[in-house]
Amino acid sequence: MNLHEYQARDILRKHGIPVPPGEVATTPAEARAIAERFGGKVVVKAQVHAGGRGKAGGVKLAKTAAEAEAHAKAILGMTIKGLTVQKVLVAPAADIASESYVGIIVDRASQRPVLMVSPAGGIDIEEVAAKTPEKIHRLAADPRYGLLPHQALTLGFALYSDVKQARAAADIMQKLYNVVYAVGASLAEINPLVTTPDGRVQPLDAKIVIDDNELERRPEIAALRDASAEAPEEVAAREAGLTFIKLDGDVGCCVNGAGLAMATMDLVKYYGGAPANFLAIGGSSNPQKVVAALRIMTSDPRVRVILFNIFGGITRGDDVANGIVQATKEFPLKVPIVIRLTGTNEREGIAILERAGFSALSDMDEAVKQAVA
Amino acid sequence: MSVFIDQSTRLVVQGITGRDGSFHAKQMIEYGTKVVAGVTPGKGGQRFEGTVPVFNTVAEAVHATQANTSVIYVPAAVASSAIFEAADSGIGLIVCITEGIPVLDMTKALPFVHERGARLIGPNCPGLISPGKSKVGIIPGNICKPGKIGVVSRSGTLTYEIIHQLSTHGMGQSTCVGIGGDPLIGTNFIHCLSAFEADAETAAIVMIGEIGGTDEQQAAEFVKEKVKKPVVGFIAGQTAPPGRRMGHAGAIISGSSGTAAEKMAALAQAGISVMKRPADVVPLLKERL
Numbered sequence: 126m127n128l129h130e131y132q133a134r135d136i137l138r139k140h141g142i143p144v145p146p147g148e149v150a151t152t153p154a155e156a157r158a159i160a161e162r163f164g165g166k167v168v169v170k171a172q173v174h175a176g177g178r179g180k181a182g183g184v185k186l187a188k189t190a191a192e193a194e195a196h197a198k199a200i201l202g203m204t205i206k207g208l209t210v211q212k213v214l215v216a217p218a219a220d221i222a223s224e225s226y227v228g229i230i231v232d233r234a235s236q237r238p239v240l241m242v243s244p245a246g247g248i249d250i251e252e253v254a255a256k257t258p259e260k261i262h263r264l265a266a267d268p269r270y271g272l273l274p275h276q277a278l279t280l281g282f283a284l285y286s287d288v289k290q291a292r293a294a295a296d297i298m299q300k301l302y303n304v305v306y307a308v309g310a311s312l313a314e315i316n317p318l319v320t321t322p323d324g325r326v327q328p329l330d331a332k333i334v335i336d337d338n339e340l341e342r343r344p345e346i347a348a349l350r351d352a353s354a355e356a357p358e359e360v361a362a363r364e365a366g367l368t369f370i371k372l373d374g375d376v377g378c379c380v381n382g383a384g385l386a387m388a389t390m391d392l393v394k395y396y397g398g399a400p401a402n403f404l405a406i407g408g409s410s411n412p413q414k415v416v417a418a419l420r421i422m423t424s425d426p427r428v429r430v431i432l433f434n435i436f437g438g439i440t441r442g443d444d445v446a447n448g449i450v451q452a453t454k455e456f457p458l459k460v461p462i463v464i465r466l467t468g469t470n471e472r473e474g475i476a477i478l479e480r481a482g483f484s485a486l487s488d489m490d491e492a493v494k495q496a497v498a
Numbered sequence: 499m500s501v502f503i504d505q506s507t508r509l510v511v512q513g514i515t516g517r518d519g520s521f522h523a524k525q526m527i528e529y530g531t532k533v534v535a536g537v538t539p540g541k542g543g544q545r546f547e548g549t550v551p552v553f554n555t556v557a558e559a560v561h562a563t564q565a566n567t568s569v570i571y572v573p574a575a576v577a578s579s580a581i582f583e584a585a586d587s588g589i590g591l592i593v594c595i596t597e598g599i600p601v602l603d604m605t606k607a608l609p610f611v612h613e614r615g616a617r618l619i620g621p622n623c624p625g626l627i628s629p630g631k632s633k634v635g636i637i638p639g640n641i642c643k644p645g646k647i648g649v650v651s652r653s654g655t656l657t658y659e660i661i662h663q664l665s666t667h668g669m670g671q672s673t674c675v676g677i678g679g680d681p682l683i684g685t686n687f688i689h690c691l692s693a694f695e696a697d698a699e700t701a702a703i704v705m706i707g708e709i710g711g712t713d714e715q716q717a718a719e720f721v722k723e724k725v726k727k728p729v730v731g732f733i734a735g736q737t738a739p740p741g742r743r744m745g746h747a748g749a750i751i752s753g754s755s756g757t758a759a760e761k762m763a764a765l766a767q768a769g770i771s772v773m774k775r776p777a778d779v780v781p782l783l784k785e786r787l
């Protein structure tokens with residue numbers, strides 16, 4: 126789950142990181158009032174779950190409160206990477222002497238939280254990493270001991286030669302490391318970490334991604350979810366316990382298991398079709414999930430055929446068949462449906478489908494060919 | 499021979515009285531796996547299905563039954579604790595089926611398992627099966643056949659599809675291992691490839707990868723240098739949308755976007771025969787054997 130910048134800033138502040146002030150506005154008038162409190166010279170930033178906000182025109186500097194209002198008016202309602210901006214952060218504009226990068230991610234290879242810092246921070250940090258990897262300093266922390274003071278200070282000196290600034294950065298890094306474990310983050314990033322002309326070290330922008338598996342035990346973090354910033358069908362899918370990602374094609378796919386779902390989409394393309402979605406019904410077997418899946422797919426006007434590919438393991442064929450039959454009683458399917466059903470309880474499942482006038486195939490390639498034709 | 503499990507596997511089921519644990523314990527017993535114990539705190543002293551003794555702790559189970567392998571079906575919130583407990587009780591092979599374990603929990607559990615000298619398979623995996631010998635996990639036994647193909651996969655149901663293709667065309671399996679789809683897992687492709695290469699019963703290897711991370715690229719390097727047996731590979735996710743970006747850090751750390759195209763190229767470059775679709779597995783293996 127992605128957090129908005131303003132939410133990430135709040136979390137950092139609560140953990141003692143010196144984040145400069147800033148407030149959220151949902152209307153231009155609110156933005157103006159906030160700007161007036163901050164003395165007029167502010168930055169107005171779109172709060173949306175997309176990178177490249179600045180390049181898309183979603184971050185603007187204002188010299189006066191009136192200008193802040195005009196910027197907020199332009200930014201609120203604009204679309205960045207398909208997402209509509211509904212909130213802006215208004216924060217005092219900072220004078221910047223230098224921009225660094227600090228990030229923490231759980232690294233698959235070392236299986237540890239890894240700190241990455243670079244004195245060349247800012248919007249082009251990925252280019253820095255690709256072209257001048259020596260400017261990125263990395264350190265894998267040992268989760269048993271956390272980020273040790275000397276490790277943080279070493280990274281601090283990688284950013285700043287001044288000992289006060291190095292210590293300030295080290296302190297921020299140790300606190301950021303604590304944030305990761307405190308909120309269940311899979312990523313925490315400060316970019317840029319700036320120095321001001323008078324020498325202070327401050328985070329200007331923060332990004333936190335929460336591991337979805339943490340949400341059940343952290344209701345206070347789960348409550349930060351902004352469902353209005355997500356596609357409605359993805360919200361519906363999540364609430365039904367499905368994994369759903371919308372795509373551009375016209376073959377609706379419903380599969381048990383993520384790997385088989387991807388392989389099914391690939392096979393649709395192999396036979397000349399285009400998948401309308403990625404949809405994996407999870408491990409546990411439940412007819413209601415199938416009903417929800419069909420409801421989501423049939424509400425997409427572009428879907429011209431629905432393909433089920435079920436290889437029963439934990440998922441039982443009879444549960445899937447019952448879900449399909451149940452769905453037809455609740456709403457019209459509108460489009461043809463091709464069903465491949467094999468594995469656990471396949472005979473029971475096929476019998477249920479046949480009684481309801483459906484037929485089922487046993488071979489994945491045959492089913493995909495039929496759906497694409 | 500087979501890899502990781504065989505007739506000497508003595509299994510303790512952690513969470514044996516739960517919904518998934520009890521269902522799959524029965525399936526494993528029916529398949530012929532030596533299920534010697536179960537663990538559910540508070541239910542010590544009971545018998546599962548009238549035969550398998552249930553203990554309060556893994557340590558008691560190991561002491562009483564000499565269990566050497568455990569399989570975990572407990573809920574995600576307590577699954578990393580179950581891994582710690584198994585490793586602390588002297589279990590040598592821990593197979594964690596549970597999905598949804600927070601990654602940060604695994605950053606602590608994995609070094610602990612490693613220090614205790616144990617091997618973890620998973621989490622979020624279907625487990626493993628050596629057809630005709632032993633099954634630990636949830637891979638349906640009826641789709642497998644004993645034979646000479648080693649299968650290693652990051653996926654669950656896609657693994658079943660590949661096994662199904664193999665078995666229906668008369669190609670049995672030595673062992674099938676589902677290593678799990680989570681970012682942090684105990685046993686990776688290289689561990690399995692290395693075990694299959696050393697296993698006298700395995701003649702060829704099928705590896706099934708996915709988009710994301712760089713495990714498949716590293717496995718390809720390993721195959722190029724260390725594996726003499728034929729390897730056939732598949733990467734799922736050629737049509738998947740570019741992964742949800744993990745800030746800048748995700749791109750910086752791996753230096754790779756982890757796409758299917760990148761991975762397929764790495765596999766091919768290492769001399770692995772790359773499938774375009776699951777049904778290619780049999781013809782490609784026949785070419786190589």
